Amino acid sequence: MIRFDHIQVTFDGFTAIQDLDLQVSEGEFFTLLGPSGCGKTTALRTLAGLVDPSAGDVHINGRKVTQLPSDKREVGMVFQNYALFPSMSVEENIAFGLKVRRTGSAERARLVADIARRVDLSDDQLQKNVSELSGGQQQRVAIARALVLKPKILLLDEPLSNLDAKLRQQLRIELKELQAESGITTVYVTHDQDEALTMSDRIAVFNKGQVEQVGTPQEIYEQSSTEFVCNFIGDSSLLGPELTSHLNRSSSRTLDPAKLSYLRVEKAALGFGQGDGGRSVAVDGRITGRNYHGQHSRYTVRSFDSDIKVLVNESGRPGHEVGTPVQVRIDPAQVLQYGALA
Amino acid sequence: MSRSIGGKMLRSPLVVVTMVILTWFTAAFLLWPNLNLLVETFFPSGQFSGRAVEKLLSSDRAMKSLGNSFLLAVVLAVTLFVMTFATTTNHLLFLGNAIRAAGPQAHPLRRFFAVLFVMTFATTTNHLLFLGNAIRDVDYQTIEAARNMGASAWTILRRVVLPVLKPTLFAVTILSFLTGLGALSAPQVLGGEEFQTITPMILTFANTSTSRDIAALLAIILGVATIAMLAVMTRLERGGTYYSVTKVSAPLQKQRIASPLANAVVHAAAYLLFLIYASPLVLILLYSFMDGAAISTGVLTLERFTLENYARVLSQESALRPFIVSIVYSGLAAVITVGGLLFVTRILQKYRTRITGTFEYLLHIPWILPAAMIALGLVMTYDRPNPLLGGLVLSGTTVILLVS
Ligand SMILES: Nc1ncnc2c1ncn2[C@@H]1O[C@H](COP(=O)(O)OP(=O)(O)OP(=O)(O)O)[C@@H](O)[C@H]1O
Ligand SMILES: [Mg+2]
Numbered sequence: 001m002i003r004f005d006h007i008q009v010t011f012d013g014f015t016a017i018q019d020l021d022l023q024v025s026e027g028e029f030f031t032l033l034g035p036s037g038c039g040k041t042t043a044l045r046t047l048a049g050l051v052d053p054s055a056g057d058v059h060i061n062g063r064k065v066t067q068l069p070s071d072k073r074e075v076g077m078v079f080q081n082y083a084l085f086p087s088m089s090v091e092e093n094i095a096f097g098l099k100v101r102r103t104g105s106a107e108r109a110r111l112v113a114d115i116a117r118r119v120d121l122s123d124d125q126l127q128k129n130v131s132e133l134s135g136g137q138q139q140r141v142a143i144a145r146a147l148v149l150k151p152k153i154l155l156l157d158e159p160l161s162n163l164d165a166k167l168r169q170q171l172r173i174e175l176k177e178l179q180a181e182s183g184i185t186t187v188y189v190t191h192d193q194d195e196a197l198t199m200s201d202r203i204a205v206f207n208k209g210q211v212e213q214v215g216t217p218q219e220i221y222e223q224s225s226t227e228f229v230c231n232f233i234g235d236s237s238l239l240g241p242e243l244t245s246h247l248n249r250s251s252s253r254t255l256d257p258a259k260l261s262y263l264r265v266e267k268a269a270l271g272f273g274q275g276d277g278g279r280s281v282a283v284d285g286r287i288t289g290r291n292y293h294g295q296h297s298r299y300t301v302r303s304f305d306s307d308i309k310v311l312v313n314e315s316g317r318p319g320h321e322v323g324t325p326v327q328v329r330i331d332p333a334q335v336l337q338y339g340a341l342a
Numbered sequence: 343m344s345r346s347i348g349g350k351m352l353r354s355p356l357v358v359v360t361m362v363i364l365t366w367f368t369a370a371f372l373l374w375p376n377l378n379l380l381v382e383t384f385f386p387s388g389q390f391s392g393r394a395v396e397k398l399l400s401s402d403r404a405m406k407s408l409g410n411s412f413l414l415a416v417v418l419a420v421t422l423f424v425m426t427f428a429t430t431t432n433h434l435l436f437l438g439n440a441i442r443a444a445g446p447q448a449h450p451l452r453r454f455f456a457v458l459f460v461m462t463f464a465t466t467t468n469h470l471l472f473l474g475n476a477i478r479d480v481d482y483q484t485i486e487a488a489r490n491m492g493a494s495a496w497t498i499l500r501r502v503v504l505p506v507l508k509p510t511l512f513a514v515t516i517l518s519f520l521t522g523l524g525a526l527s528a529p530q531v532l533g534g535e536e537f538q539t540i541t542p543m544i545l546t547f548a549n550t551s552t553s554r555d556i557a558a559l560l561a562i563i564l565g566v567a568t569i570a571m572l573a574v575m576t577r578l579e580r581g582g583t584y585y586s587v588t589k590v591s592a593p594l595q596k597q598r599i600a601s602p603l604a605n606a607v608v609h610a611a612a613y614l615l616f617l618i619y620a621s622p623l624v625l626i627l628l629y630s631f632m633d634g635a636a637i638s639t640g641v642l643t644l645e646r647f648t649l650e651n652y653a654r655v656l657s658q659e660s661a662l663r664p665f666i667v668s669i670v671y672s673g674l675a676a677v678i679t680v681g682g683l684l685f686v687t688r689i690l691q692k693y694r695t696r697i698t699g700t701f702e703y704l705l706h707i708p709w710i711l712p713a714a715m716i717a718l719g720l721v722m723t724y725d726r727p728n729p730l731l732g733g734l735v736l737s738g739t740t741v742i743l744l745v746s
Contacts, residue, residue, distance in 0.1 A: 050486050071492035083483035087505030096501075097491035149491060 001026040007056035033196040034206030076146030080157040091126040227338040236262040240305030259337040267334040280329040
C-alpha cells in the first residue's frame, strides 16, 4: 500500500532522514515511534507530499507519487498542532476541503453531519469558533476535517500529545475504534511508547533519522533488536559482567559477559519461590531503594556489580525496608544482549 | 471595593499631589485648549455662529485643501493596502502596478503623485513592521493543511491567510489614512501651490488673525475625521482578532519559487524596493557634501565635493543653533514625557478606579488628535492670560514648545 523506497531528506545540508525503507500494508495501523527530533514528522510529511525527498521515492498503491502534489495523493493529514483555520467555525473547518472540491451544498451538509456524528461533535459545537473548543474537541475537528474527504490513508502526527493523561487514554481507544471500523490505512507518529504498543499493528522505531527496528508491538518489546530500542521501550536494568558470569554458573543458557546485558523490570522477581519451573536463577542482594507507585512498588536491589530494578505487587502487604537482604530471581533466557561492553 | 481603593489613594500624600498635578495638566493642556477651540470657532462672541463655516465654504483655497487631504488619505490608504498586499503575497502583478501608479511620471497629476509616492514609502516601513509581525503569526501548518486538501494558492491566500491578517491589514490601512490626512511635511515640500492639504493650510491660516477661525474649523474637521476613523478601527478590531488556536504554531516558511524567471523577477523587485527606500537617505547624505551650486543644479560631481557645509554648520552659531535647539527640545520633551508617564502609569495601574480610568483616556488625547489641532488649541488658548496657568501668557515661550 505504502512504500518508502530508500528515502533521504536533507534540510540545508542537515540530513533529517537517512535511508528510509519501509512498507505499510493496506488497512494497517502503522506507528513511527522515536524520541523528539528523530525525523518522524519529516517522514510523515514526505509521505503527505509536503516535503520533497532529496533521494528515493514514495509509492502509494503501487504507484510512484514522489512528484505528485499533496492533494493528489489521497492522504488526509492531522497535524501535530491540528492546524485548524482560526478564522472559521468548526463546521467551516470540516467543510473546507469539500468546498474546495466544489461538492454541492446539500451533499456537503450531509457529509459534515455524518462525520461529526462519527467523531462525537455535537451540532452545538459545529457552530462554534475553533478557538472556543477544548484541546480534545479540536483534535476531533482535525480528524473529521481529514476524514470527510474519504482519503485512502490517514496520517496522524502526535494527535494526543497536547492533551491531559486521562483524555489521552480515552482518545487512544476511540481513535483505534474509529480506525478499525473504517479500516483506513493509518500512519501514526508518536514519541509515547505506551501509545505505540497499545494501538499499533506494527511499529517502526526511529533514531536519528534511521529506522532501528520494524515489528509488531510484541516483537519490538520482547525481542528489541538494538540497544536503543531496548532502552527506548519499557524499563530495563543493565546487568554487569560479574552478575552475568554468576548467572552462567547455574544456567543452561550461556550469556556473554563481555556484552551489554539488559533485563526488563517485570522479568525480575523478589523471593525464593520456584514459580517458573526452575528456569530462573536466584541471586543474593540487598535492597537499596524503594519507590511506592500505588499498584506496585519498584525496588532497587544491589547484587554483585549490578543494580537490579524489580517490580513487586504488594497488594496491601507491608513492603520491604531498605537494607533488607533479599534474593532476586532472574531467568537468563530473558536477558537481552547487545554490542560489546566498552 | 472601589471605595476602599479610593480611600487608600487619598491617604497617600504622594498620590494626592500627583493626582492634583495630573488634573491640572490634563485640564490645562489636553482638555481646555481643544474645548476652547470649539468654543472660539462656533461661539466667537458668546453666541452660536456659523460664520467660520461660511468663511470656510467661501474660501477656495481652504476647500481645495480639504478635498486634497481626503483624496490623499484615501489614495494613500488604498496604495498602502495594495502595497502590503503585494508584499504579503509576493504577487508581482500587484507590486508592479503599485509602483507604476505611484511613480511621478503620471503627468497631469504629477504633484499629487509625488506627494503620494513619498508618503507611501515613508509610512509603509512602519506599517510593514506591523504586518510583518502579523504574517509571522500565521501558522504555517494551516497553509499546509489547506494545500493537502487541494486548495489553490489563491484560495489559501483568500480564505486562510488574509482572514487572519484582516484586523492588522485594516488597522494599517486606517493608520495610513490618518497619516495622509494629517500630512504636513511631504505636501509642504513637494506639493507646491497646486497641491495644498489641510495641515499646512491650518498653519498658513493660523498666522493671520482674521482667518484664524477657518484654521480652527479645519483643525476640528481633521480631529473629528481622525476620531471617526479610530472608532471604526476599534470596532473592527473587536470584531475579530484571530489568534492561532494552538499553543505551538509553526512559523511561516519561505516559499521556494519554482520558476527561475519568477524567482529572478521577485528578487529584482525586492531589491528595487530596497533601493527606493534607501535612496532618499543616500541622496541627503551625498548632497550634504556638495556646495550650494551643486545642490541647486542637481549635478553631483566629485570636484564639487566639499566639507564646507559641515564646517559651516558646526562652526557658525546661527547655523548650529537651530540644530542644537531642536535636539535639546526633543530630548527634554522625551525625558519629561517618559518620566512623567511612567510615574503616572504606575499610579493609574495601582489604583484602578473609574477616575483613574478616565485619566487614562484623557492622557491619550495627544496621541489621538492631530498635532496641528492641539498646537492650534494651545496657541489660541494661551495667547492671553488664563487663570489655569496663573495668568501667564505663554505664546511664543519655550514652555509651549515643550508642551507640544
Ligand atoms: N523545515 C525544516 N528545516 C530545517 N530543519 C528541519 C525542518 N524540519 C525539520 N527539521 C529538522 O529535522 C529533524 C527532524 O525533525 P522532525 O520534525 O521530523 O522531528 P520529529 O521526530 O517529528 O520530532 P518531534 O517529536 O519533536 O516532533 C530535526 O532536527 C529538525 O530540526
Ligand atoms: Mg514531530
